Amino acid sequence: xxxxxxxxxxxxxxxxxxxxxxxxxxxxxxxxxxxxxxxxxxxxxxxxxxxxxxxxxxx
Amino acid sequence: xxxxxxxxxxxxxxxxxxxxxxxxxxxxxxxxxxxxxxxxxxxxxxxxxxxxxxxxxxxxxxxxxxxxxxxxxxxxxxxxxxxxxxxxxxxxxxxxxxxxxxxxxxxxxxxxxxxxxxxxxxxxxxxxxxxxxxxxxxxxxxxxxxxxxxxxxxxxxxxxxxxxxxxxxxxxxxxxxxxxxxxxxxxxxxxxxxxxxxxxxxxxxxxxxxxxxxxxxxxxxxxxxxxxxxxxxxxxxxxxxxxxxxxxxxxxxxxxxxxxxxxxxxxxxxxxxxxxxxxxxxxxxxxxxxxxxxxxxxxxxxxxxxxxxxxxxxxxxxxxxxxxxxxxxxxxxxxxxxxxxxxxxxxxxxxxxxxxxxxxxxxxx
Numbered sequence: 001x002x003x004x005x006x007x008x009x010x011x012x013x014x015x016x017x018x019x020x021x022x023x024x025x026x027x028x029x030x031x032x033x034x035x036x037x038x039x040x041x042x043x044x045x046x047x048x049x050x051x052x053x054x055x056x057x058x059x
Numbered sequence: 060x061x062x063x064x065x066x067x068x069x070x071x072x073x074x075x076x077x078x079x080x081x082x083x084x085x086x087x088x089x090x091x092x093x094x095x096x097x098x099x100x101x102x103x104x105x106x107x108x109x110x111x112x113x114x115x116x117x118x119x120x121x122x123x124x125x126x127x128x129x130x131x132x133x134x135x136x137x138x139x140x141x142x143x144x145x146x147x148x149x150x151x152x153x154x155x156x157x158x159x160x161x162x163x164x165x166x167x168x169x170x171x172x173x174x175x176x177x178x179x180x181x182x183x184x185x186x187x188x189x190x191x192x193x194x195x196x197x198x199x200x201x202x203x204x205x206x207x208x209x210x211x212x213x214x215x216x217x218x219x220x221x222x223x224x225x226x227x228x229x230x231x232x233x234x235x236x237x238x239x240x241x242x243x244x245x246x247x248x249x250x251x252x253x254x255x256x257x258x259x260x261x262x263x264x265x266x267x268x269x270x271x272x273x274x275x276x277x278x279x280x281x282x283x284x285x286x287x288x289x290x291x292x293x294x295x296x297x298x299x300x301x302x303x304x305x306x307x308x309x310x311x312x313x314x315x316x317x318x319x320x321x322x323x324x325x326x327x328x329x330x331x332x333x334x335x336x337x338x339x340x341x342x343x344x345x346x347x348x349x350x351x352x353x354x355x356x357x358x359x360x361x362x363x364x365x366x367x368x369x370x371x372x373x374x375x376x377x378x379x380x381x382x383x384x385x386x387x388x389x390x391x392x393x394x395x396x397x398x399x400x401x402x403x404x405x406x407x408x409x410x411x412x413x414x415x416x417x418x419x420x421x422x423x424x
Contacts, residue, residue: 028341
């Protein structure tokens, strides 16, 4: 989910990808801590969904 | 000459604007950016009167930088003409403490340049400057919303005050409190953004913010325990001594290779107030402050490998005070004397978020 947000927002622009990642850290989502194999934490999943909505990204 | 820098000391704002007008007699600035000691009354209005065809923006300052000089009771001015900045769009957002939605404002700014597609297809040309009036203490929410509303990078800082006057920001002929000034620049040759904080990770142990009040900038708990207790544990100092470490051991959000510093204010009831709020769920590290001059030189030399048209330094007031305290003003200013540059001692810095004890730097190529 996190990577989807970054990819969709960045549209191939590496600077934007990096800034989106940083914005997510500053919103309280430790981006690199989570991988596709990470167990779902409902609180984090909810937070990521809210961020996706703010960014106008469908996940 | 695409960018000119000036340091002025006038008897009043009108005199300072007159001096600026004389110094820039053969120059037609698109944008006039200034940092004025808060002792000057309405410097923006005076400068706008002297330069009616230019966009004029600025902020009050505790102290100013211009090229290789550190000054007080002065006005530092950067004038950018069409050779460096081909266009500027300025908007003011008032009452930022009410946490306004910025989408409409940013949509206006994007439309000014022909829409989002134009901005993204020439991303390397467009950059923003944000100047906060610091009394609202709402920068972190504002920067979060700004970052949601646009992918364009905004760099800047919050106003500060000298020994007289009040904190203000300026746009056109008006002065504002509790507001943010946004300027979106279309540069001719592009830009770079630097951030240097002279702070390093002291402990690799990650602390999770489990209870905080973001809006009031109060931190309560790390990992479900009182934050002061955990902070003392990591530092290996008695709980009653933690205040002695607040300046030298701030907190940092580590995002990849970048550190975003959050400094302590004071112990309050069962929490600790900060100069930048932390949302719950954030992981932080405890930092240690390094050598400002050495770290700034490394950051500048690594990024500015060309002769820039101009450099704008938003340098935290804490850092200025540390430089003064350590008698490092001359070596610090010498670093910036290599470029046409201005700066001021900020009450908070801005880049992707609100930051403390940092220098955010916009380089116009």
